[in-house]
Amino acid sequence: MHFLGIEIGHGGTRAVALDLEAAVISAEGYAQHAWIEGLPAGYREQDPAMWIDAVNRAVRQCLLAMGPAKDRVAAIGVAGPQRGLVLLDEGNRIIRPAKMAGDVSVKRQADEIARAFGGGPGLIELVGQAPGVDSAAAECLWLKQHEPYHFQRAANLLTAQDFISYWLSGERVTDAGSASATGLFDIRRRAWSQDLIDFIDPGLAALLPPLSVSDQPRGLIRAALAKEWGLPEQVQISSGSGAAMLSALAAGCVSPGTVAMELGPTGIIAGVGDEPVIDLRGEILPLCNATGGWLGTATASNIAVAPEILRRHYGWSHEEYEANVAAVAPGADGLLMLPYFSGETMPRLPEGTGVLHGITAANFTPGHLARASAEGVALGLGYAMSRLRDLGFDPPEIRLLGPGGVSPVTLRLLADVLGIPVAPVSSRQGAAVGAAMQAAVSFFHESGESLGFAEIATYLVSGDPRLRVEPDMQTHELYQEMMSRQQYLVDTLHPAGFI
Numbered sequence: 062m063h064f065l066g067i068e069i070g071h072g073g074t075r076a077v078a079l080d081l082e083a084a085v086i087s088a089e090g091y092a093q094h095a096w097i098e099g100l101p102a103g104y105r106e107q108d109p110a111m112w113i114d115a116v117n118r119a120v121r122q123c124l125l126a127m128g129p130a131k132d133r134v135a136a137i138g139v140a141g142p143q144r145g146l147v148l149l150d151e152g153n154r155i156i157r158p159a160k161m162a163g164d165v166s167v168k169r170q171a172d173e174i175a176r177a178f179g180g181g182p183g184l185i186e187l188v189g190q191a192p193g194v195d196s197a198a199a200e201c202l203w204l205k206q207h208e209p210y211h212f213q214r215a216a217n218l219l220t221a222q223d224f225i226s227y228w229l230s231g232e233r234v235t236d237a238g239s240a241s242a243t244g245l246f247d248i249r250r251r252a253w254s255q256d257l258i259d260f261i262d263p264g265l266a267a268l269l270p271p272l273s274v275s276d277q278p279r280g281l282i283r284a285a286l287a288k289e290w291g292l293p294e295q296v297q298i299s300s301g302s303g304a305a306m307l308s309a310l311a312a313g314c315v316s317p318g319t320v321a322m323e324l325g326p327t328g329i330i331a332g333v334g335d336e337p338v339i340d341l342r343g344e345i346l347p348l349c350n351a352t353g354g355w356l357g358t359a360t361a362s363n364i365a366v367a368p369e370i371l372r373r374h375y376g377w378s379h380e381e382y383e384a385n386v387a388a389v390a391p392g393a394d395g396l397l398m399l400p401y402f403s404g405e406t407m408p409r410l411p412e413g414t415g416v417l418h419g420i421t422a423a424n425f426t427p428g429h430l431a432r433a434s435a436e437g438v439a440l441g442l443g444y445a446m447s448r449l450r451d452l453g454f455d456p457p458e459i460r461l462l463g464p465g466g467v468s469p470v471t472l473r474l475l476a477d478v479l480g481i482p483v484a485p486v487s488s489r490q491g492a493a494v495g496a497a498m499q500a501a502v503s504f505f506h507e508s509g510e511s512l513g514f515a516e517i518a519t520y521l522v523s524g525d526p527r528l529r530v531e532p533d534m535q536t537h538e539l540y541q542e543m544m545s546r547q548q549y550l551v552d553t554l555h556p557a558g559f560i
Contacts, residue, residue, distance in 0.1 A: 063087065063130060064504070065123065065137040066497030067116055068304060068490075069145070069221045070094075071107075071161060072326055074115035076123040077490050078134070079497035084521050086490060087130065090122030097158055103165045103412075106158040109147045112221065113228055124290060134292055136278065136504040137229060138496035139301035140308075141222025143242045143360070146197045148204070149217040149224075156211050159221065160200055162327075162362065163404055165411045170206065171199035177260055181343045188254045191343045192244025194411045199244065202261050218268045222301045230298035232280035234273040237349035238302035238356075245269070248337050248347050248355070273300040275351050276514070278503045297507065299500040302351035305331050305358045307495025311488045312460040313522030315352055315515045320449065320456040322442065322483075323463040323491050324471070328364035330445045332357045332454045344407065345448050351499055352514040357452055359407040359445035367400035367415075367434045375427055383470045385431035391477065391536050394424040397543060398437035399550060401560060407445050408551050414560050416550060435474060440544050443478040447544070458482040458529070460522075463491045469530075476530040478544075480537040484529045486522050 064079045071094065078088040092115035097106045124131045144164070148156040160166070171194045178184050181191035192198040197218070204212040219227060220239045227233050240246045240253070245265075247254045252272075258265045273279055278297040287294045309331045312321035317335040322328065332338065338347045338357030348356045372382045401413035417433070446459075461475070461483050476483040488494045498517050505512035554560045 063134045064497040064500045066493040067139045068493035069141040074119045075493045076119035077493045088123045088126035090119035092118040105164040136297040136500035138299040138500035139222045139226045140304045140492035140496040145221030147219045147224040148215045150214045151216040167199040167203040168194045170202040189248030196244030226301045230280040235270045236300040238306040238351045241349040276506045299503040304492040306351035307492040311495035312462045313518040315518045321460045325463040328361035332449045361441045366402045385428045386435045389428045389432035393429045393432040395419040396424040396429045396433040398433040400437035439478040458484045461485045462488045472530040476532040477536040478540045486524045
């Protein structure tokens with residue numbers, strides 16, 4: 062029996078086929094996305110119709126690679142980004158492009174919402190989190206104020222994953238995980254916040270989808286699409302969820318206290334809780350989990366940007382970049398990089414810029430710059446982990462997944478920065494695998510058979526003990542000092558308007 066998982070990412074859409082009996086990924090497909098060009102400064106948008114085309118191409122690649130086994134596909138699940146609101150009119154036509162992560166055009170509206178409810182502390186008291194510039198809440202207010210015609214035409218508001226699942230099934234619902242990332246959701250009650258909705262527009266409530274249960278399917282694949290793809294008409298479509306939630310599932314992090322980290326285009330660290338993970342400082346984002354609990358999450362947006370800029374500048378391959386990182390001792394002889402080449406979410410610097418601190422004649426070399434960029438990124442993840450510790454997380458290890466987690470240099474650096482063993486898991490496809498796992502759980506639940514999230518994680522998720530890296534605690538102490546220095550620079554320069 063096979064289960065398909067789809068992930069809508071910023072750079073492209075991935076599809077994977079999970080062979081449940083063999084416990085392997087039997088096929089993959091991938092299609093790239095393009096950004097809309099020529100937009101004003103601060104805008105970052107994509108056309109949701111492009112996601113449909115990308116899903117179609119990625120799934121077709123996957124099914125072609127499966128051959129006759131595609132007849133045994135039983136269910137499909139979809140994961141999507143935290144940001145990506147889709148507006149549909151009464152005829153299910155896309156009204157406008159979707160604003161994506163990095164779009165700061167709605168900052169004034171985010172500030173307006175915060176002022177109305179007593180700032181960040183007031184919002185955290187009200188709904189458990191403070192919706193920011195990356196929230197659908199701020200975007201809805203922006204639409205009402207800047208594009209009232211589009212706002213008035215809207216009949217449905219859907220996240221990226223719910224939009225694709227709607228296209229797959231014709232069923233308009235969402236799960237608590239997806240809803241919790243919109244900024245319109247009460248994390249503690251796992252319900253839409255009427256107070257926030259009424260402040261933006263009372264009519265907004267009618268545009269939001271009803272909530273589904275994470276371990277139950279939303280419906281069946283559309284008959285026309287099943288015929289087009291050559292799939293059985295009884296293929297189920299699961300509820301789907303956000304990438305952070307399904308990445309945690311793919312890492313095998315289901316029980317409270319476990320922590321997953323995914324290294325891809327962005328870095329995501331997520332701790333699983335059996336109660337809402339509320340951060341009164343507003344740095345760790347509390348979300349509802351796709352398995353019924355809660356998550357405390359943080360995202361490092363520049364994890365791939367900073368190394369890529371260094372590689373491009375010096376014309377290095379990935380291997381040459383890592384060789385330069387490895388050739389310089391920890392600490393880069395005092396050179397410290399704040400790698401905010403684009404807006405950052407941890408710490409919250411939506412319009413941040415980078416800093417190179419501690420330059421000397423001895424350390425201003427390509428190798429030191431490579432080391433400083435890698436350490437700067439890892440220190441940001443280390444700070445996120447330190448904030449999770451403040452909230453009660455003390456995991457025995459970090460479960461690592463994603464394409465960025467296979468490098469020995471990266472594994473050593475992360476273990477030393479985090480001060481915790483780092484254990485790569487078998488999955489390299491992240492949230493797409495989690496989406497397939499969720500689809501399997503919902504399929505068996507609907508079939509009356511017992512298969513829970515903990516059981517499927519135990520069965521499918523494994524790691525190679527030879528890749529597990531223990532931290533060097535002496536180097537960890539050095540990195541703790543560097544992390545303090547990095548945060549001091551942020552806390553000093555950001556309020557003054559220098560980053």
